[in-house]
Structure formats: C-alpha cells, structure tokens
Amino acid sequence: EMQLVESGGGLEQPGGSLRLSCTGSEFTFANYAMSWVRQAPGKGLEWISGISGSGTTTYYADSAAGRFTISRDNSKNTMYLQMNGLRVEDTARYFCAKDKKVADWLSGILDLWGQGTLVTVSS
Amino acid sequence: SYVLTQPPSVSVAPGKTATITCGGDNIALKSVHWFQQRPGQAPLLVIDYDSDRSSGIPDRFSGSNTGDTATLTISGVEVGDEADYYCQVWDSRADHPVFGGGTQLTVL
Numbered sequence: 001e002m003q004l005v006e007s008g009g010g011l012e013q014p015g016g017s018l019r020l021s022c023t024g025s026e027f028t029f030a031n032y033a034m035s036w037v038r039q040a041p042g043k044g045l046e047w048i049s050g051i052s053g054s055g056t057t058t059y060y061a062d063s064a065a066g067r068f069t070i071s072r073d074n075s076k077n078t079m080y081l082q083m084n085g086l087r088v089e090d091t092a093r094y095f096c097a098k099d100k101k102v103a104d105w106l107s108g109i110l111d112l113w114g115q116g117t118l119v120t121v122s123s
Numbered sequence: 124s125y126v127l128t129q130p131p132s133v134s135v136a137p138g139k140t141a142t143i144t145c146g147g148d149n150i151a152l153k154s155v156h157w158f159q160q161r162p163g164q165a166p167l168l169v170i171d172y173d174s175d176r177s178s179g180i181p182d183r184f185s186g187s188n189t190g191d192t193a194t195l196t197i198s199g200v201e202v203g204d205e206a207d208y209y210c211q212v213w214d215s216r217a218d219h220p221v222f223g224g225g226t227q228l229t230v231l
Contacts, residue, residue, distance in 0.1 A: 044225040045209050059219045108220030109156050113165035
C-alpha cells in the first residue's frame with residue numbers, strides 16, 4: 001500500500017529552525033511532484049511548498065518564501081522542508097502529499113497524503 | 124493571489140442532497156479539485172478536474188463548474204459524509220495551488 005510518513009515536528013521557539021521529512025513507500029517516488037500543506041489548529045488547509053519529481057523546480061507560497069526551503073533526495077524516497085525563522089503563526093500540522101500524475105512539474109492534484117507532523121512555535 | 128470563497132458551513136438531513144459551492148473569478152476557466160477531510164484525518168481527494176471522481180469515491184459525489192462558481196454535490200447524504208470539504212485550483216499568477224477556506228458539512 002502506498003504511504004507517506006512525516007517526521008521532524010516538535011516545539012520550537014520563535015526564530016528557531018526545524019527540518020521536516022516525508023518518506024514515501026510503495027510507489028516510484030522520483031516520478032511524482034510533492035507538496036507540503038499545513039493546517040493551523042481549527043483552521044483550513046494552506047498549501048505552502050512543492051517540488052518537481054526531479055527536484056529541479058520548487059514552488060512556494062508567499063508565507064513560506066524566503067524562510068522555508070523544500071528539497072528531496074530521491075535515493076532515499078524522502079522530501080524535506082527546512083523551516084527557518086519560525087513564527088508563532090507557523091504553528092500547524094504539516095502534511096506532505098503526492099501529486100496524482102507522473103510528471104516533472106507540480107499540478108497540486110494531491111492524491112496521497114500523510115498523517116502529518118505537528119509543529120508548535122512558542123516561547 | 125486567486126481567492127476561492129466557500130460557505131463556512133452547510134447542513135443537510137440524511138438522504139437529502141448537499142450542495143457546496145466554491146466561488147472564484149471566472150473559475151470556469153480553471154480546473155477545480157475537491158478534498159474531503161474527516162475529523163482527525165488527512166484530506167482525501169474526492170473530485171478532480173471539476174467532475175472526475177477519484178477511485179473509490181461513490182457516485183453520490185459529483186462536481187460541476189460554470190461561470191464564477193464550482194459546485195460539489197453529494198446526493199443521498201450519509202452520516203459518514205460529515206466532514207470539511209475544500210476546493211482547490213491552480214493559481215496561474217502565483218504559480219502554485221490554492222485552497223478555498225473550507226466548508227463544514229453537518230448531517231443533521
């Protein structure tokens with residue numbers, strides 16, 4: 001069964017850094033663009049970053065640009081989100097998700113999601 | 124960026140039809156995708172490209188997209204359909220996907 005598992009969340013102080021990981025299994029990871037989507041407590045979904053299957057193209061929402069960096073290591077079937085300069089408003093559950101179609105660009109049609117990892121930013 | 128507007132909540136009795144709208148400027152020119160998120164769970168893709176059901180999604184779920192409004196219709200609503208529903212499109216100016224604010228479906 002295809003699966004995505006996120007890790008790396010936790011409690012961090014404002015201004016601090018965290019690196020999230022997302023590992024995929026039972027599908028050819030390198031063939032698919034991937035995304036990070038977050039959900040603040042009691043709020044809706046917010047797409048924040050995506051990366052093409054090859055890793056050559058990255059995409060960012062304004063809320064993430066300049067502070068967050070997305071990357072992937074296809075040899076490890078893993079995608080990362082390096083989050084720097086964390087703010088209280090970054091507190092959320094962070095989901096990784098896979099694009100539906102095989103392509104080396106992001107479509108945002110997300111057909112497989114992990115269960116998420118919780119990031120709390122607080123002093 | 125492109126803004127998608129959804130009603131915060133929709134209520135429907137079991138067996139009836141629920142209609143969830145997603146408004147956007149000339150949204151008919153875009154492909155709209157719909158996600159279901161049950162409490163405590165990850166989102167699930169239910170409809171893509173306006174009206175194509177994902178694998179395993181019952182045909183009670185259907186979608187349409189005209190003018191400034193895309194619509195997710197759930198016929199014969201069941202208690203298990205209670206969830207938050209999100210529409211999503213590709214924002215060509217921002218060059219990334221955007222979600223609507225979500226609609227909480229309550230089955231009375």
